[in-house]
Amino acid sequence: MKIALFNDNRLGVVADGRVYDLTGFVPWDSHRPQESLENFMGQYAELAPQIEARRESCPSHPLHEVKLRAPVPKPGKILAAPVNYLNHQSEMNAQFNNAPFTIEKLGLFLKAPSSIIGPGETVYLPSKERRYDYEAELAFVIGKKAKNVPPEKAGEYIFGYFALMDMTLRGGEDRSWRKSFDTCTPIGPWIVTGDEIPDPNALQIRLWVNDELKQDANVRDTIWNCCTCLAKASEIMTLYPGDIITTGTPEGIGPITKGDRVRIHVESIGEFSVNVDFAEEQG
Numbered sequence: 001m002k003i004a005l006f007n008d009n010r011l012g013v014v015a016d017g018r019v020y021d022l023t024g025f026v027p028w029d030s031h032r033p034q035e036s037l038e039n040f041m042g043q044y045a046e047l048a049p050q051i052e053a054r055r056e057s058c059p060s061h062p063l064h065e066v067k068l069r070a071p072v073p074k075p076g077k078i079l080a081a082p083v084n085y086l087n088h089q090s091e092m093n094a095q096f097n098n099a100p101f102t103i104e105k106l107g108l109f110l111k112a113p114s115s116i117i118g119p120g121e122t123v124y125l126p127s128k129e130r131r132y133d134y135e136a137e138l139a140f141v142i143g144k145k146a147k148n149v150p151p152e153k154a155g156e157y158i159f160g161y162f163a164l165m166d167m168t169l170r171g172g173e174d175r176s177w178r179k180s181f182d183t184c185t186p187i188g189p190w191i192v193t194g195d196e197i198p199d200p201n202a203l204q205i206r207l208w209v210n211d212e213l214k215q216d217a218n219v220r221d222t223i224w225n226c227c228t229c230l231a232k233a234s235e236i237m238t239l240y241p242g243d244i245i246t247t248g249t250p251e252g253i254g255p256i257t258k259g260d261r262v263r264i265h266v267e268s269i270g271e272f273s274v275n276v277d278f279a280e281e282q283g
């Protein structure tokens with residue numbers, strides 16, 4: 001199922017080019033979308049058959065007539081994988097560092113949850129002087145509390161998958177600093193539940209800047225796949241429903257600037273775009 005938040009944070013299911021409004025059909029408070037999503041995920045096993053059976057009786061809108069929102073609006077935490085593709089590890093170490101970065105040495109890092117925006121919104125770059133890069137990634141949302149989960153059981157704790165852009169300030173500061181500015185984490189276009197993604201570690205990821213293809217790679221080339229990322233994270237900290245893990249970006253990163261339009265597509269999930277501007281020119 002494709003689970004979307006839309007308009008004033010209503011809950012929808014996307015099918016056949018339409019958004020079916022579940023807001024009156026399942027427990028949902030649009031003023032508390034993150035808490036509502038966490039409750040929804042907890043009840044999903046019971047709710048899914050009812051939604052499938054009665055979806056068509058819910059009010060619906062053509063997809064292009066709604067405003068999609070960030071599908072996980074305010075996670076407790078965002079954990080992100082650095083240099084998790086071998087080819088990207090090579091390009092990063094060639095461009096930015098003589099001491100090799102590896103995910104095994106670095107582990108995952110935290111991004112500020114306040115950096116999330118949704119499809120069609122604008123990424124505001126904090127400074128005109130610094131370099132900012134796009135990074136296309138596959139991300140997932142935790143569906144149930146996870147601690148010390150072995151990789152072979154990790155899939156049971158993943159509610160669903162979506163596309164994520166990890167917009168990045170380049171430089172010497174800590175990753176959490178450079179990857180936490182407001183608006184630097186666009187996510188969307190919706191959550192595709194785990195049952196529709198039999199192998200998340202085989203999805204193709206593509207990213208375009210102004211319709212020029214910049215990244216085109218497959219999750220199978222990650223060093224830590226989705227299950228390993230979840231397992232390693234859960235050794236260190238408890239993962240809670242609504243937390244996000246993002247699995248890192250492949251080769252092909254490059255700069256963005258004011259006026260750019262950045263589009264991400266993940267196979268079996270879908271696509272969305274964001275615009276880029278300078279924060280200081282914001283009204």
Ligand code: MN
Pocket residue numbers: 080081082135137166248249
């Ligand atoms: Mn990244």
